[in-house]
Amino acid sequence: MLELREMPPQAQPYSHGVEQFRSRIQARTAKVGIVGLGYVGLPLALLFSEERFPVTGFDIDAEKVRTLNNSGSYIYRIPKTEIAAARTQGFCATDDYSRVTEMDAVIICVPTPLDEYREPDLSYIRVTAQAIAPHLHDGQLIILESTTYPGTTQEVLVPILEAGNKAGLKAASGTDSAGTFLAAFSPEREDPGNDTVARRDIPKVVGGLSPAASELAGALYNSIFNRVVPVSSPAVAEMTKLLENIYRCVNIAMVNELKLLCLRMGIDIWEVIQAASTKPFGFHPFYPGPGLGGHCIPVDPYYLSWKAKEWDFQTRFIELAGEINTSMPYHVVNSVASALNKQKKALNGSRVLVLGVAYKRDIDDLRESPSLTIIEELQKNGAEVFYNDPYFPKVGRGRKYNLQMTCTPLENLGQYDCVLIVTDHSDYPYQRIVDEAQLVVDTRNATKGIRSGKIVHC
Numbered sequence: 001m002l003e004l005r006e007m008p009p010q011a012q013p014y015s016h017g018v019e020q021f022r023s024r025i026q027a028r029t030a031k032v033g034i035v036g037l038g039y040v041g042l043p044l045a046l047l048f049s050e051e052r053f054p055v056t057g058f059d060i061d062a063e064k065v066r067t068l069n070n071s072g073s074y075i076y077r078i079p080k081t082e083i084a085a086a087r088t089q090g091f092c093a094t095d096d097y098s099r100v101t102e103m104d105a106v107i108i109c110v111p112t113p114l115d116e117y118r119e120p121d122l123s124y125i126r127v128t129a130q131a132i133a134p135h136l137h138d139g140q141l142i143i144l145e146s147t148t149y150p151g152t153t154q155e156v157l158v159p160i161l162e163a164g165n166k167a168g169l170k171a172a173s174g175t176d177s178a179g180t181f182l183a184a185f186s187p188e189r190e191d192p193g194n195d196t197v198a199r200r201d202i203p204k205v206v207g208g209l210s211p212a213a214s215e216l217a218g219a220l221y222n223s224i225f226n227r228v229v230p231v232s233s234p235a236v237a238e239m240t241k242l243l244e245n246i247y248r249c250v251n252i253a254m255v256n257e258l259k260l261l262c263l264r265m266g267i268d269i270w271e272v273i274q275a276a277s278t279k280p281f282g283f284h285p286f287y288p289g290p291g292l293g294g295h296c297i298p299v300d301p302y303y304l305s306w307k308a309k310e311w312d313f314q315t316r317f318i319e320l321a322g323e324i325n326t327s328m329p330y331h332v333v334n335s336v337a338s339a340l341n342k343q344k345k346a347l348n349g350s351r352v353l354v355l356g357v358a359y360k361r362d363i364d365d366l367r368e369s370p371s372l373t374i375i376e377e378l379q380k381n382g383a384e385v386f387y388n389d390p391y392f393p394k395v396g397r398g399r400k401y402n403l404q405m406t407c408t409p410l411e412n413l414g415q416y417d418c419v420l421i422v423t424d425h426s427d428y429p430y431q432r433i434v435d436e437a438q439l440v441v442d443t444r445n446a447t448k449g450i451r452s453g454k455i456v457h458c
């Protein structure tokens with residue numbers, strides 16, 4: 001795909017305002033506002049700040065704003081020193097939306113969850129757009145990064161921005177002109193906990209609503225990412241993100257289903273995947289687990305299946321993958337019951353220690369974590385459940401659960417009828433866990449290489 005710096009000269013010229021904007025990007029004087037300072041927005045703000053841009057973060061969470069302005073951090077993998085360095089560079093956080101008017105570019109990174117009927121909940125995007133709209137100015141660049149269905153930028157974000165600004169500004173769609181703002185979509189592609197690729201090396205897909213929006217959004221991102229991939233519209237960029245996540249969701253479901261078959265056939269699925277991975281072409285390994293977690297893979301595909309209905313279209317792969325992946329935590333609970341049964345014990349009344357509540361290894365994020373469903377189901381079946389997770393001293397109330405539990409120390413493991421490995425954090429001493437436990441149920445192949453009759457893979 002064509003890189004932005006290679007864009008042909010005929011894509012220009014743009015108006016004077018656009019040229020000035022481009023110069024401010026080059027001079028690092030363009031003011032960047034990041035709305036939503038969570039797992040996506042905060043690292044992005046820090047990247048711009050590292051590159052010497054004046055950055056203002058906007059968040060409705062007063063505690064986060066206070067923490068950042070005091071050079072503190074609330075994300076485990078972002079050390080305070082990084083926030084302090086950004087503060088020295090001029091970064092500040094605020095909940096005052098009137099400061100949007102000072103910004104040259106505003107990048108929106110607010111949540112896009114599912115509602116209780118598993119339908120897209122765009123309320124965060126809507127509320128953010130309503131808050132930004134009164135402070136829009138001519139030539140301002142508004143970029144949406146929140147994952148969403150194709151059409152959101154043009155059909156949801158832009159109309160709210162147009163209706164809510166007193167100056168009557170419209171989104172530029174053809175050539176830019178006075179009385180317009182610029183709108184674009186650029187998906188976030190972070191993989192939390194994956195340190196093998198530097199953030200700057202992750203290519204940034206950008207789709208603008210107009211040539212000027214594409215050009216300026218591309219130029220802005222080009223200053224912090226090593227490669228920008230321009231696409232022809234916001235909808236293409238929105239769909240690109242969904243394709244990436246649906247690809248993962250469907251492949252994980254396939255391998256989860258094959259794991260269930262392999263368990264029945266007495267074949268080690270992990271050994272199979274390892275062997276298949278030696279194929280130098282046409283195979284990419286995906287791994288089975290206790291169910292999907294995180295803010296993306298269990299959620300995003302349903303944004304597309306919901307939108308597809310508008311076009312009388314059923315996204316059957318997404319539905320089937322969802323069915324299989326959603327059933328995995330229940331399979332884990334059944335496996336614990338069956339493993340205890342072999343020891344002539346009932347799940348009802350057994351003491352079960354769950355290792356790991358984060359949705360994946362070595363991160364401090366438990367959104368949509370399968371552990372939460374597993375703990376609830378174990379409790380419903382009468383088990384006395386404890387958990388250990390170095391990243392979570394407590395688990396309280398979330399959107400769908402209310403556990404109110406405190407982390408149990410990883411000691412005296414013989415007291416539990418079963419130790420259940422749900423998240424394979426790297427720091428766990430697996431050999432000691434197996435040595436001390438009465439029974440270990442392993443959902444992640446974390447005990448690979450340890451030989452013991454106490455281990456049950458599921």
Ligand SMILES: NC(=O)c1ccc[n+]([C@@H]2O[C@H](COP(=O)([O-])OP(=O)(O)OC[C@H]3O[C@@H](n4cnc5c(N)ncnc54)[C@H](O)[C@@H]3O)[C@@H](O)[C@H]2O)c1
Pocket residue numbers: 035036037038039040041058059060061064109110111112124127128131145146147148188189190191192295296
């Ligand atoms: N976390 C990831 O790994 C990841 C990866 C790719 C894409 N995404 C997408 O990025 C988006 C953001 O995800 P996240 O993980 O950063 O969420 P998050 O919950 O960690 O952060 C969202 C932030 O937005 C703030 N917020 C909510 N409403 C606001 C408003 N009206 N004005 C200002 N701030 C507001 C919240 O207080 C919070 O700090 C989502 O669409 C998500 O699907 C996330």
